[in-house]
Amino acid sequence: MAAERALPSPLAHYDPADLLDALATGIVVLDAQLCVIYANVAAQHLLAMSFNLARGRPYADLFAESNGMIATLKRARDEGDIFSEREVTVRPQATPRESRVLDITITPLEGQMTGTHLLVELSDETQRTRLTRESEQRARLEGSRMMTRQLAHEIKNPLGGLRGAAQLLERQLADPAQREYTTVIINEADRLTALVDTMAGPMRAPQRLPMNVHEICEHVYHLLRAEARSAVVVDRDYDPSVPEGPFDRNQVVQALLNIARNALQAVGDRGHITLRTRVLGNAHIGLERHRLAVRIDVEDDGPGVPETIRGSLFYPLVTGRANGTGLGLAVAQEIITRNGGAIEFRSEPGRTVFSILLPLESGESQP
Ligand SMILES: Nc1ncnc2c1ncn2[C@@H]1O[C@H](COP(=O)(O)OP(=O)(O)O)[C@@H](O)[C@H]1O
Ligand SMILES: [Mg+2]
Structure with a gap:
């Protein structure tokens, strides 16, 4: 052990251990x-383990998953260099289901008689990285939405010209049998225009009126019942305590219907779909926190969202179906975002849940 040194005078009245315990950064000291051999209070929190339990244990045993951190420790010890790694995802042994994102700095402490010790700084970035990832995701979606709108605009103008020209041509045709061709042009132009209109999303600003969310759910439920095959069961599981909220009825119906129709298509000839509502207290929607929000779930027992499109599901034109347009979720996302909400999903074979989150009152931005 190095000789004990007094702290420089401004800090002379403090116990070094108290100072370390006051840090927000986790500090762990490891032997060779x-x-x-040491863990401050922040480190004990991060690892969900008291110092008494952690003391003497191999550092590797403190993690269910440490994502290469142990190899980095060995390199720092053997090469005597400082190593820093950002955003390492780990799962502490004590809470193996909960992953944390850490920034880690490892400093070798030379001159130990028992070999090189290591000072490990663990800074918890879990919350920050989650928020950053979400806002990056939002920025990407926003970018793709803008591109879609521009593209839609560029496509619509010449389409109008094309349709007009076909109509003029139709009048000039001597042989009525040839009208078949102009009809094809006009119909396809109309189909493309409708497609492009959906793609560009609803341009109308939401007009929110106070109403119960179940009025919206019931409307979608009845449409769904009418469209469902006979061996498809549609259930309702409403939370009667959901208070009224300001909703744009038509827009929310459209979004919910797009999600519910996907569930119908996913279950096919037979299956189970549940429309569920829950009231949420203190809900995070995007970067805002709301005292009250409602969650509308559409759950189905179909095969689940194909692995290959999970990351891009909400982009326009992404589809897993042979005759899909890939617009349903993009439009739903656009609508719900405009209404201050968000869409989330979880999916595994046999259980897929798409959730619409909508605020029931205005939120407060997070710092
Ligand atoms: N409940 C669900 N179960 C399985 N896959 C789904 C579900 N909802 C959406 N998907 C997948 O997401 C894709 C995109 O959906 P969407 O944007 O509505 O476009 P489309 O329905 O025209 O394909 C679907 O093609 C499907 O592969
Ligand atoms: Mg769809």
Whole structure:
């Protein structure tokens, strides 16, 4: 052990251990065998383990998953260099289901008689990375929405010209049998225009009126019942305590219907779909926190969202179906975002849940 040194005078009245415990950064000191000889309070929180339990344990045993951190520790010890790694996802042994994102700095402490010790700084970035990822995702979606709108605009103008020209041509045709061709042009132009209109999303600003969300759900439920095959069961599981909220009825119906129709298509000839509502207190929607929000779930027991499109599901034109347009979710997302909400989904074979989150009152931005 190095000789005890007094702290520089402004700090002379403090116990070094108290100072370390006051840090928000987790500090762990390891011996040459990478066993814990010290952990401050922040580190004990991060690892969900008291110092008494952690003391003497191999550092590797503190994690269910440490994502290469142990190899980095060995390199720092063997090469005597400082190593820093950002955004390492780990799962502490004590809470193996909960992953945390850490920025890690490892500093070798030379001159130990028992070999090189390591000072490990663990800074918890879990919350920050989650928020950054979400806002990056939002920025990408926003970019793709803008591109879609521009593209839609560029396509619509010449389409109008094309349709007009076909109509003029139709009048000039001597042989009525040839009208078949102009009809094809006009119909296809109309189909493309409708497609492009959907793609560009609803341009109308939401007009929110107070109403119960179940009025919207019931409307969608009845449409769904009418469209469902006979062996498809549609259930309702409403939370009667959901208070009224300001909703743009038509827009929310459209979004919910797009999601519900996907569920119908996913289950095919037979299956189970549940429309569920829940009231949420203190809900995070995007970067805002709302005291009250409602969650509308559409759950189905179909095969689940194909693995290959999970990351891009909400982009326009992304589809997993042979005759899909890939617009349903893009439009739903656009609508719900405009209404201050968000759409989330979880999917595994046999259980897929798409959730619409909508605020029931205005939120407060997070710092
Ligand atoms: N409930 C669901 N179960 C399985 N896959 C789904 C579900 N909802 C959406 N998907 C997948 O997402 C794709 C995109 O959906 P969407 O944007 O509505 O476009 P489309 O329905 O025209 O394909 C679907 O083609 C499907 O592969
Ligand atoms: Mg769809």
